[in-house]
Amino acid sequence: MRNTEDDVPQPETSSLENLLHETRSFPPTPEFAAQANAQPGLYAEASAGRLAFWAQQATELLTWKTPFTETLDWSGAPVARWFGDGILNAAYNAVDRHVEAGHGDRVAIHFEGEGGDTRTVTYADLQREVSRAANALAALGVEKGDRVVIYLPMLVESVVAMLACARIGAPHSVVFGGFSADALRSRIADAEAKLVITADGGFRRGAASPLKPAVDEALEEREGEPATTVQHVLVVRRTGGDVAWTEHRDVWWHEALESADVRHEPVWVDAEHPLFILYTSGTTGKPKGILHTTGGYLTQAAYTHRNVFDLKPESDVYWCTADIGWITGHSYVTYAPLINGATQVVYEGTPDSPHRGRWWEIVEKYGVTILYTAPTAIRTCMKWGEDIPAQFDLSSLRVLGSVGEPINPEAWMWYRRVIGGDKAPIVDTWWQTETGAIMISPLPGVTATKPGSAQVALPGIVADVVDDEAHSVPNGGGGYLVLSEPWPSMLRGIWGDLERFKDTYWSRFEGLYFAGDGAKKDEDGDIWLLGRVDDVMNVSGHRLSTTEIESALVSHEIVAEAAVVGAADDTTGQAVVAFVILRGEHADKAATPEGSDEVQLTLRNHVAKEIGPIAKPRRILVVPELPKTRSGKIMRRLLRDVAENRTVGDATTLADSSVMDLISAGLATPG
Ligand code: 6R9
Numbered sequence: 001m002r003n004t005e006d007d008v009p010q011p012e013t014s015s016l017e018n019l020l021h022e023t024r025s026f027p028p029t030p031e032f033a034a035q036a037n038a039q040p041g042l043y044a045e046a047s048a049g050r051l052a053f054w055a056q057q058a059t060e061l062l063t064w065k066t067p068f069t070e071t072l073d074w075s076g077a078p079v080a081r082w083f084g085d086g087i088l089n090a091a092y093n094a095v096d097r098h099v100e101a102g103h104g105d106r107v108a109i110h111f112e113g114e115g116g117d118t119r120t121v122t123y124a125d126l127q128r129e130v131s132r133a134a135n136a137l138a139a140l141g142v143e144k145g146d147r148v149v150i151y152l153p154m155l156v157e158s159v160v161a162m163l164a165c166a167r168i169g170a171p172h173s174v175v176f177g178g179f180s181a182d183a184l185r186s187r188i189a190d191a192e193a194k195l196v197i198t199a200d201g202g203f204r205r206g207a208a209s210p211l212k213p214a215v216d217e218a219l220e221e222r223e224g225e226p227a228t229t230v231q232h233v234l235v236v237r238r239t240g241g242d243v244a245w246t247e248h249r250d251v252w253w254h255e256a257l258e259s260a261d262v263r264h265e266p267v268w269v270d271a272e273h274p275l276f277i278l279y280t281s282g283t284t285g286k287p288k289g290i291l292h293t294t295g296g297y298l299t300q301a302a303y304t305h306r307n308v309f310d311l312k313p314e315s316d317v318y319w320c321t322a323d324i325g326w327i328t329g330h331s332y333v334t335y336a337p338l339i340n341g342a343t344q345v346v347y348e349g350t351p352d353s354p355h356r357g358r359w360w361e362i363v364e365k366y367g368v369t370i371l372y373t374a375p376t377a378i379r380t381c382m383k384w385g386e387d388i389p390a391q392f393d394l395s396s397l398r399v400l401g402s403v404g405e406p407i408n409p410e411a412w413m414w415y416r417r418v419i420g421g422d423k424a425p426i427v428d429t430w431w432q433t434e435t436g437a438i439m440i441s442p443l444p445g446v447t448a449t450k451p452g453s454a455q456v457a458l459p460g461i462v463a464d465v466v467d468d469e470a471h472s473v474p475n476g477g478g479g480y481l482v483l484s485e486p487w488p489s490m491l492r493g494i495w496g497d498l499e500r501f502k503d504t505y506w507s508r509f510e511g512l513y514f515a516g517d518g519a520k521k522d523e524d525g526d527i528w529l530l531g532r533v534d535d536v537m538n539v540s541g542h543r544l545s546t547t548e549i550e551s552a553l554v555s556h557e558i559v560a561e562a563a564v565v566g567a568a569d570d571t572t573g574q575a576v577v578a579f580v581i582l583r584g585e586h587a588d589k590a591a592t593p594e595g596s597d598e599v600q601l602t603l604r605n606h607v608a609k610e611i612g613p614i615a616k617p618r619r620i621l622v623v624p625e626l627p628k629t630r631s632g633k634i635m636r637r638l639l640r641d642v643a644e645n646r647t648v649g650d651a652t653t654l655a656d657s658s659v660m661d662l663i664s665a666g667l668a669t670p671g
Contacts, residue, residue, distance in 0.1 A: 036445025153202025176325025404541025
């Protein structure tokens with residue numbers, strides 16, 4: 001069903017006006033431009049022959065066992081085949097070939113644990129460890145095509161586990177360690193995973209936080225549900241804490257690797273062989289398993305990493321702060337940097353543990369030259385004050401990246417001045433789990449950057465902003481972001497649900513990929529992203545579905561109905577605000593201050609249990625009614641007005657227009 005004007009929030013005009021008054025621009029310095037990987041001619045080269053351009057990238061950036069002869073087959077649209085007859089292996093490309101080229105001694109990963117423990121892993125070390133892990137997986141019966149769920153903190157083993165799966169052609173599905181047992185359970189079930197890789201726990205804010213219990217719970221038998229497909233659980237020992245052990249099912253990672261051979265012949269796969277499934281929130285309660293394949297994904301990941309970050313593998317120290325549980329961690333921690341032979345930092349913990357200068361201390365310690373992080377982190381550091389980063393030497397930084405949500409000009413300027421010393425170019429990179437790799441971004445050394453704008457589609461990518469009728473809007477106009485041509489790292493579908501794939505991305509506008517983001521073109525034709533136009537929220541750069549949190553809330557016995565909105569938040573971009581109607585006597589109880597506190601606590605914990613702590617509502621407002629259209633759709637736009645303390649907008653399409661008065665009146669009453 002197509003969304004209607006009633007329930008699709010339109011891009012906010014107020015914030016738009018602010019953005020369009022932004023006229024600052026920062027041209028590249030001649031010194032940077034002269035040494036940059038990307039040169040201005042790249043755009044012309046790509047548009048002169050897009051497919052030839054991508055074929056050249058795939059040939060230059062990857063090593064193929066059998067070279068491809070066909071670049072793109074779009075006859076099965078919207079499922080693309082890129083480099084379809086080529087044969088390769090992702091782990092071989094990420095690891096072995098660098099060792100073969102004589103770079104075995106180069107550091108691949110500087111690991112920094114939260115507690116300050118460190119580990120230096122060279123490409124030669126990585127080759128041994130990935131090979132051992134691949135042999136261990138094979139010994140546990142994992143074969144090409146079997147799915148492996150990875151539920152780990154940020155460890156060297158996390159990268160090794162992903163690459164070991166890739167090495168044997170077993171698609172991995174990483175589930176973010178912050179997700180609950182229930183969320184893990186449903187993803188394991190949907191992917192029909194044969195094996196789970198987890199850890200006893202990880203360190204967070206100075207304490208050990210267990211992970212394995214969630215796996216045990218996720219695999220428990222439940223009446224009325226099919227038995228799990230999981231045969232073994234491979235457990236990394238990180239914290240050394242006690243773990244419950246299921247004989248014959250659970251296996252220690254270190255024991256399995258110890259006895260495994262350090263040599264392993266990669267399993268060569270077709271370019272279109274599935275590399276991974278990554279679940280992401282959609283507009284319904286059920287997460288979508290986004291499917292990525294091998295050749296095209298790796299090509300675009302490597303190409304963007306090289307050009308957008310200006311990576312020089314011999315001299316740069318790269319650090320992407322994303323967790324491997326998100327697409328940014330897949331593309332820009334595990335795959336692209338290693339494919340490109342980079343040296344990178346992997347950090348286990350949070351930015352404020354044990355102190356608020358931890359990130360900057362790490363930048364100084366390793367001489368980080370390229371930093372890739374999210375606006376929410378930048379805004380948090382802004383809040384902590386610039387005297388904190390000022391205590392560290394950040395002069396090694398030469399390129400700064402941003403991803404995950406629109407970056408407001410103020411945060412952009414702070415990032416540039418305080419972290420980048422007023423010289424490092426900022427690349428604001430727009431892309432999605434579905435796109436697999438960066439799509440829209442300035443090129444450092446080429447583009448004059450503008451605070452707050454992702455600006456231009458990369459060479460080889462065709463993006464546009466269209467109106468409701470799919471017409472391209474003129475400069476100065478706003479509408480929906482679409483991608484007009486297939487790209488190598490595009491998703492190949494939603495796991496097990498081709499119809500949903502077509503419906504979600506390809507049915508809104510004929511022949512165009514609908515990204516779900518509002519966007520605007522400025523007078524120069526540069527693109528400004530304005531946030532989601534569907535029921536997907538963006539909290540600290542993480543995608544959360546309103547529907548998913550609503551169903552978690554109504555699954556609690558005291559809740560009759562729930563509506564969730566993302567309200568603007570200075571630090572996290574959006575914050576989850578829930579409106580709930582309680583059942584019977586619970587509503588009266590919630591009217592007292594103590595009762596209200598109790599309801600808040602109960603429901604927030606319930607959401608944490610059902611989905612994970614990141615989905616916990618910031619505020620829960622108990623209301624007598626919810627605003628609905630005549631067709632029964634909740635008008636979230638109006639609730640957002642309430643949540644953001646604005647005058648409530650046009651409520652004329654409500655079935656009962658007095659509902660908003662009732663809600664506002666109820667909330668104004670103390671208690
Ligand atoms: C990579 C990633 C995708 C959604 C996307 C958009 C938002 C990401 C952005 C941005 C404005 C940027 N988004 N990068 N919005 N400017 N530079 O974050 O993937 O988790 O799938 O989220 O994030 O709304 O549609 P994913």
